[in-house]
Amino acid sequence: QVQLQESGPGLVKPSETLSLTCTVSGGSISSYYWSWIRQPPGKGLEWIGYIYYSGSTNHNPSLKSRVTISADTSKNQFSLKLSSVTAADTAVYYCARGQTVTTDLDYWGQGTLVTVSS
Amino acid sequence: SSELTQDPAVSVALGQTVRITCQGDSLRSYYASWYQQKPGQAPVFVIYGKNNRPSGIPDRFSGSSSGNTASLTITGAQAEDEADYYCNSRDSSDNYVFGTGTKVTVL
Numbered sequence: 414q415v416q417l418q419e420s421g422p423g424l425v426k427p428s429e430t431l432s433l434t435c436t437v438s439g440g441s442i443s444s445y446y447w448s449w450i451r452q453p454p455g456k457g458l459e460w461i462g463y464i465y466y467s468g469s470t471n472h473n474p475s476l477k478s479r480v481t482i483s484a485d486t487s488k489n490q491f492s493l494k495l496s497s498v499t500a501a502d503t504a505v506y507y508c509a510r511g512q513t514v515t516t517d518l519d520y521w522g523q524g525t526l527v528t529v530s531s
Numbered sequence: 532s533s534e535l536t537q538d539p540a541v542s543v544a545l546g547q548t549v550r551i552t553c554q555g556d557s558l559r560s561y562y563a564s565w566y567q568q569k570p571g572q573a574p575v576f577v578i579y580g581k582n583n584r585p586s587g588i589p590d591r592f593s594g595s596s597s598g599n600t601a602s603l604t605i606t607g608a609q610a611e612d613e614a615d616y617y618c619n620s621r622d623s624s625d626n627y628v629f630g631t632g633t634k635v636t637v638l
Contacts, residue, residue, distance in 0.1 A: 448627065458566075458574065458617050460627035471625055507573055516621045517564045519585060521573040 415440040417508050417522035425502075425529050431495040435508030435522060442466055442489050446511035448518060449482065449493045451504040459504075463511060464491055498529045535563070535618055535630035542636040543608045551603045553618030553630045563601035563618040563630075565594060574617065578603055605635070613637045 421433035435447070449461040462472030464482045472480040476495070484491040495502060505526050509518040535555040543549035553563050562581060566574035576585050578594035591609070595602045601620075605612050618630035 450629075457632040458568075458619075458629040460619075460629060463627070473626060474624075511627075512579075515562065515564065515579065516619055516627045517576065517579040518566070518574075518619065519576045519579075521575075524573050 415510060415520045417510065417520055419506060419508050419522045419525040421525065421527070423526060423528060425498055425527060426531050427499055427529055428497055431493070431498050431502060431506075431527055431529070433493045433506055433508075433525065433527070434490050435492070437489045437491075437510075440510075441486075442484060442491060443486050445513060447482075447484065447491045448509045448511050450507045450509055450518070451502075452507070452524075453501075453504040461493065461495075461506075500529050503527065503529045535620060535628050537616075537618060537630040537633045539631070540634040540636065542638055543605070544638050545610065546607055548604065548606045549608055549635060551605075551616050551633045551635065553601045553603075553620075554599055555620065555628070555630075556599055557620050557622050557628065558596060558599050558601050561620045562596060563594075563620045565592075565601075565603045566617045566619065567612075568615045568617065569613075577616075608635075608637050610637050 416438045418436045425431045443466045446463045448463040464470045479496045481494040505524040507524045508522045510520040565578040568574040582594045591606045593604045
């Protein structure tokens with residue numbers, strides 16, 4: 414059974430960089446797409462971006478160039494960096510596994526709340 | 532447009548049938564997948580493709596698609612089906628897009 418677990422600071426100061434890591438167990442990240450999704454309190458889901466096991470990435474245009482997604486296959490982890498954060502970036506952040514042909518996200522982490530505040 | 536629009540809320544009597552819709556131009560080209568989210572929990576993958584259920588999802592959940600609209604139907608809704616439901620698909624730039632979400636209340 415594939416399991417994903419997000420980790421990282423729960424509090425980030427405005428203008429700083431949010432950094433999260435997703436550790437995958439029960440399967441290798443050397444296949445599939447690996448996504449980050451977030452959900453502001455009381456709001457809907459927003460796709461942030463993905464990394465394919467080959468290293469190619471894609472991200473939500475609304476986040477412009479603030480997003481960096483990388484992977485460490487030796488640790489079976491992938492990571493998110495979101496720069497220049499503001500209070501609007503406060504959300505529960507989820508990592509998830511995506512299928513290779515479709516946008517189906519079949520396994521999700523439990524999510525981690527990141528609050529942007531001074 | 533890369534948006535996926537859902538009704539904000541629907542209600543269904545216990546044991547009855549409810550249909551949740553998702554509208555968007557991209558659905559003319561791509562199937563939607565559907566996710567159930569209960570309060571304080573991560574989304575759960577419930578429907579994908581033409582009408583496929585992942586292992587462990589009850590057969591009262593089904594999916595369909597026509598034109599620019601994808602639908603999730605719960606036949607014989609149970610109290611435990613009360614949740615938010617989101618559709619998901621892609622746009623022409625290969626970006627993932629989520630629907631606006633529908634809150635289902637079981638009366």
